[in-house]
Amino acid sequence: MEAKRFKIRRNIWLTEKLYLLELEGSFNQTPIPGQFVHIKIEPFFLRRPFSIAGYKDNYLKILYRIAGRATDILAQKKEDELLGLIGPSGNGFPVNKKWENVYLAAGGTGIAPLLFLAETLKKKNCNITFFYGARTSDCIAFNILPYGVNYVFSTDDGSYGYKGLVGDILKRYIMENGVPDVIYSGGPYEMLRKIAEISKKYNLSAFVSLENRMACGVGICYGCVTKIKCKDGWEYKRVCKDGPVFNTEEVLWE
Amino acid sequence: MEAKRFKIRRNIWLTEKLYLLELEGSFNQTPIPGQFVHIKIEPFFLRRPFSIAGYKDNYLKILYRIAGRATDILAQKKEDELLGLIGPSGNGFPVNKKWENVYLAAGGTGIAPLLFLAETLKKKNCNITFFYGARTSDCIAFNILPYGVNYVFSTDDGSYGYKGLVGDILKRYIMENGVPDVIYSGGPYEMLRKIAEISKKYNLSAFVSLENRMACGVGICYGCVTKIKCKDGWEYKRVCKDGPVFNTEEVLWE
Amino acid sequence: MGIKPLEVKLGRLSLKTPIIMASGIFSYGEVNLNYIDYKKLGAITTKTMTFNPKKGNPQPRIWETPSGMINCIGLQNPGIKEFIKKKLYSINISGVKTIVSISGENIDEVKRITDLLVKQGVNAIELNLSCPNVNRENMMVSQSPDDTYSFVKAVRDIDGDITLIAKLSPNVTDITETALAAEKGGADVLNLINTVKAVAVDIEKKRIIEGGLSGPAIKPIGLRAVFDVYKKVQIPIIGTGGITTGQDALEYILLGASALGIGSGLFSNPYLIDKIYHYLIKFLKKNNIKKITNATGLLNEKKYKGAEKR
Amino acid sequence: MGIKPLEVKLGRLSLKTPIIMASGIFSYGEVNLNYIDYKKLGAITTKTMTFNPKKGNPQPRIWETPSGMINCIGLQNPGIKEFIKKKLYSINISGVKTIVSISGENIDEVKRITDLLVKQGVNAIELNLSCPNVNRENMMVSQSPDDTYSFVKAVRDIDGDITLIAKLSPNVTDITETALAAEKGGADVLNLINTVKAVAVDIEKKRIIEGGLSGPAIKPIGLRAVFDVYKKVQIPIIGTGGITTGQDALEYILLGASALGIGSGLFSNPYLIDKIYHYLIKFLKKNNIKKITNATGLLNEKKYKGAEKR
Numbered sequence A, B: 001m002e003a004k005r006f007k008i009r010r011n012i013w014l015t016e017k018l019y020l021l022e023l024e025g026s027f028n029q030t031p032i033p034g035q036f037v038h039i040k041i042e043p044f045f046l047r048r049p050f051s052i053a054g055y056k057d058n059y060l061k062i063l064y065r066i067a068g069r070a071t072d073i074l075a076q077k078k079e080d081e082l083l084g085l086i087g088p089s090g091n092g093f094p095v096n097k098k099w100e101n102v103y104l105a106a107g108g109t110g111i112a113p114l115l116f117l118a119e120t121l122k123k124k125n126c127n128i129t130f131f132y133g134a135r136t137s138d139c140i141a142f143n144i145l146p147y148g149v150n151y152v153f154s155t156d157d158g159s160y161g162y163k164g165l166v167g168d169i170l171k172r173y174i175m176e177n178g179v180p181d182v183i184y185s186g187g188p189y190e191m192l193r194k195i196a197e198i199s200k201k202y203n204l205s206a207f208v209s210l211e212n213r214m215a216c217g218v219g220i221c222y223g224c225v226t227k228i229k230c231k232d233g234w235e236y237k238r239v240c241k242d243g244p245v246f247n248t249e250e251v252l253w254e
Numbered sequence C, D: 001m002g003i004k005p006l007e008v009k010l011g012r013l014s015l016k017t018p019i020i021m022a023s024g025i026f027s028y029g030e031v032n033l034n035y036i037d038y039k040k041l042g043a044i045t046t047k048t049m050t051f052n053p054k055k056g057n058p059q060p061r062i063w064e065t066p067s068g069m070i071n072c073i074g075l076q077n078p079g080i081k082e083f084i085k086k087k088l089y090s091i092n093i094s095g096v097k098t099i100v101s102i103s104g105e106n107i108d109e110v111k112r113i114t115d116l117l118v119k120q121g122v123n124a125i126e127l128n129l130s131c132p133n134v135n136r137e138n139m140m141v142s143q144s145p146d147d148t149y150s151f152v153k154a155v156r157d158i159d160g161d162i163t164l165i166a167k168l169s170p171n172v173t174d175i176t177e178t179a180l181a182a183e184k185g186g187a188d189v190l191n192l193i194n195t196v197k198a199v200a201v202d203i204e205k206k207r208i209i210e211g212g213l214s215g216p217a218i219k220p221i222g223l224r225a226v227f228d229v230y231k232k233v234q235i236p237i238i239g240t241g242g243i244t245t246g247q248d249a250l251e252y253i254l255l256g257a258s259a260l261g262i263g264s265g266l267f268s269n270p271y272l273i274d275k276i277y278h279y280l281i282k283f284l285k286k287n288n289i290k291k292i293t294n295a296t297g298l299l300n301e302k303k304y305k306g307a308e309k310r
């Protein structure tokens, strides 16, 4: 875990309330997909967690949506301003050489860690099908999507791609095209729960990136916990340290 | 009293920690010299008071020094940003047709209201002698000083003009050149006290602009009071509403 | 005339909106601030009056703190007689009710003030039982349930018809106890909370500022007081403490406040009254609630439609 | 070796600096954060342990407030036995002392925990008498001077040699009473303050968050507790609450703190320990003060050179 200042290279509006933040700086420990950074946005007391959407030498990418007060201020930040980051935090998505046929399922800004993951998986020559659901066609940021990937789009209102929820589309797709070796997913809780149901039904490996309100972001306050199954039922585990990526099987879905 | 947003036209560094802030906007009620505005500088809860250093149609000038946290942030503000102002507040300097020979005595940022006053007095063809004291020559912002005025500079270290305190210089000047009809002054408390002593000694009219920490800035909280003489001794009067300009005779100097 | 959605009743006092200027932050209403839209204001509470004049505390009286401020004005006021002579009748803003805030070091003083005010036809009194700045060595009245009861009862006994508001300090082990005592003593309304006792250090000048903390910093403390007390009392509550947005106001209402005390937030935002007014109107429309009084306590009683179970 | 300017003694515990990680904000010290310079840290207080394991509270456990936060972790912990087995011996940071924070719903529980810890050779225990999140219906121990006394005495009676710290709640009418009770019960050190009881409203999800307020918002409340208690007790005080800068730390010291509890400020600023360390060193140099212990209470006792009279 490191605490460093990164410089804003670009902070650009993509579509609707979605922004792309490109930062200059690097961690000694190379981040892996699924990890996040905890950003100090003045004047707020608590930091805000954002998944790493891409990382190269001296370059870190964040994809974010204006969700409230801090992200609103983040969107007003200009080139060359400095941001205090803590990271890379959390466990990241597990990958396995044997998993060649991979489904990625993203809802909203849940796509952020999957963009980073897709880059990594592409290098391993995986066969990637990317399910991407958004509210309407206006919410889809086409220009940030990686090449060389098979896309299945969906929108709540059918304005682009299929009409319906990512989970339902994915399920239908499996019925028509068969199961993958693994599913990786990020998005709203309800969507992740659906992914968990599907993975259980088809006995698939599936990993989801959870989100919760955080204070420390590094595993020392127990503020961000979620229910994880254990031998005597369940226990609260930390999303920031034990996660944010969990096997869908471990999670006690509520 | 009005509450309005003014747009920053220029916010420029003058010298040392001194800045000039030029704002676009106007009040329905035309401000008079000695009045101030109460400015909201995010994220601070309380506003900060600043004397009006100049006012024309759609144009308001502030001269400020980085004194702490809020002024530090103010100095970082850029062109076109908006600032919330309450004003014009306070009583302003009294002027009298009979007062032709006028001394202005400024210490540090206490010069701000006197700049505005000098402009007004010049229009009335007063004979102005401007005493301006600063710490060192580096602290004097020459380019903001009005023309057509007789200057007597002084610095604490003698690096420009006389060496010594404004009060002492003024006293010596009076002994050599005679008394004025009135003295107007702004600056540190100790300096204003000295002006009061001089005005008493020579039986002169003298007006000073006081400063105190403020909450409301409009006379409703009684936070900014100072001791003012009254028939049964003294009472606390509001700097923001009953002042900030007081006759040196009224003030109970501490 | 149809329903006036923001109208509220506090005791016998009808307010056209639940928005009230808290004591000490609006002087006696005599300063004309033309940025304030008085049509949206329900009432003005005067600065707290004592029997004898008070000079108040020395400087500094104001200190900024993170998201808040400390004040130690020290109840500067001209005394009740001068107030009646010079100020009372100048408070005259059409449609805006006046609540006279009073305080005394003992029951006798409070009674004498009340007597004088009742004779002048004043019909709403707020008993400030919690000013933390005066008599520093002693406890505040509202730090003791017994004292709270006696002080309130003394005023109530003088006149059964005035609307009597008891304003309580948060500096107690259990505020529901003093709240119940005030209710039992005959208060028609509770005002929660006054400032929180606090100290600041002026590092530069090497001095200490003792006073009362207000502003956004104390909102969570004020909300908790309303949350706890609403469960226990039958009388309406004015929620005060850190209100600087319309949402803050609504939070107080949903936890149990019938009206809102606007304090130091006014210094920060001159248009706060408008902001709250429009936020509440919009909230009622959006949620199809007819009157703001129907929203009081919704979250506390877990009656709020769609409220998440925990 | 010369003087170590920041060294302080708390009871029998010697710390190389007065900077202490407060309970609950650093887990058990087992998480390796390489941005923390442990050379500048005096001690780590563990998360509060109870006898039996505790699952803790449901989400949300964290809520941001103006210049602060509310937490309702609910004392999640593996229970004292598991703690001793798995965590105690992994806390081993060179030169940094460990303070084990414990809490119990009754004296018996607290005694049993202490017994186990003393047997393990633990030499510093902080008795958390003020956690506001558990047993919501009941009062906290440190809301009653009598209970405070009995709990502290029970631990003290088990072992006279451990350094015993009593951590108190600010949610009382008069904190000097509980402070004196703790001192009488045998506490070597006081820790002031724990979080302030608070409520937040999640307007969007229509739910209430009850918990403890921390962060800069409560600094003026913590300072006041130290200011008041320092005048009354003989034992050293750890000042805790809203410390986010070196100046905050110094303010606590000047009012009477011998050491500093760093709480949620650490979440905001990972380099807070460094910042405080350097600020204090610089302060000593500039003011020609030899040891930080000489600065404790300077402003409270009005002994600070150049302090303004009021």
Ligand SMILES: Cc1cc2nc3c(=O)[nH]c(=O)nc-3n(C[C@H](O)[C@H](O)[C@H](O)COP(=O)(O)OP(=O)(O)OC[C@H]3O[C@@H](n4cnc5c(N)ncnc54)[C@H](O)[C@@H]3O)c2cc1C
Pocket (backbone or CB within 6 Å): A036, A048, A049, A050, A051, A052, A062, A063, A064, A065, A066, A067, A068, A069, A070, A071, A072, A109, A112, A113, A210, A211, A212, A213, A214, A244, D204
């Ligand atoms: C591990 C992790 C990774 C994340 N990655 C991204 C990302 O890549 N892109 C992105 O846009 N967002 C991401 N988020 C969510 C992001 O942290 C929140 O949107 C942000 O904190 C909102 O701050 P705000 O002040 O603007 O909103 P607030 O005003 O605080 O709240 C607005 C909304 O955001 C929700 N929210 C607030 N804090 C959190 C939080 N910590 N986690 C989840 N929801 C929250 C609130 O419930 C509310 O609905 C991530 C969250 C976590 C925990």
Ligand SMILES: Cc1cc2nc3c(=O)[nH]c(=O)nc-3n(C[C@H](O)[C@H](O)[C@H](O)COP(=O)(O)OP(=O)(O)OC[C@H]3O[C@@H](n4cnc5c(N)ncnc54)[C@H](O)[C@@H]3O)c2cc1C
Pocket (backbone or CB within 6 Å): B036, B048, B049, B050, B051, B052, B063, B064, B065, B066, B067, B068, B069, B070, B071, B072, B109, B112, B113, B210, B211, B212, B213, B214, B244, C204
């Ligand atoms: C009527 C009036 C007119 C003023 N006009 C000017 C002006 O034209 N130009 C200018 O540069 N400054 C002026 N000041 C002072 C200015 O308000 C303060 O410098 C400013 O508020 C400091 O804010 P800060 O957050 O940067 O400093 P802080 O961090 O709050 O404090 C830094 C220093 O400023 C002092 N200070 C803080 N608030 C005030 C205050 N309200 N009054 C006086 N000193 C204060 C503190 O004692 C401290 O020494 C005026 C003050 C008043 C009352």
Ligand SMILES: Cc1cc2nc3c(=O)[nH]c(=O)nc-3n(C[C@H](O)[C@H](O)[C@H](O)COP(=O)(O)O)c2cc1C
Pocket (backbone or CB within 6 Å): B215, B221, B223, C022, C023, C024, C025, C047, C048, C071, C073, C075, C101, C128, C131, C167, C193, C194, C195, C213, C214, C215, C216, C218, C240, C241, C242, C243, C261, C262, C263, C264, C265
């Ligand atoms: C400058 C100032 C003066 C105050 N004077 C009084 C007073 O005279 N009587 C009183 O009952 N409350 C007084 N208060 C307390 C407020 O009425 C209010 O209860 C408190 O400030 C909390 O609300 P806020 O956070 O909105 O400011 C005063 C508050 C401030 C800031």
Ligand SMILES: Cc1cc2nc3c(=O)[nH]c(=O)nc-3n(C[C@H](O)[C@H](O)[C@H](O)COP(=O)(O)O)c2cc1C
Pocket (backbone or CB within 6 Å): A215, A221, A223, D022, D023, D024, D025, D047, D048, D071, D073, D075, D101, D128, D131, D167, D193, D194, D195, D213, D214, D215, D216, D218, D240, D241, D242, D243, D261, D262, D263, D264, D265
């Ligand atoms: C997330 C969190 C968890 C806490 N857990 C405990 C605890 O277990 N035991 C305890 O005595 N105090 C606990 N506290 C209180 C802190 O130790 C400290 O007293 C309080 O937060 C005030 O300090 P601060 O303002 O610096 O955070 C906790 C505080 C926070 C923010």
Ligand code: FES
Pocket (backbone or CB within 6 Å): A213, A214, A215, A216, A217, A218, A219, A220, A221, A222, A223, A224, A225, A238, A239, A240, A241
């Ligand atoms: S946010 Fe502190 S443990 Fe996860």
Ligand code: FES
Pocket (backbone or CB within 6 Å): B213, B214, B215, B216, B217, B218, B219, B220, B221, B222, B223, B224, B225, B238, B239, B240, B241
């Ligand atoms: S600052 Fe409120 S009366 Fe002057």
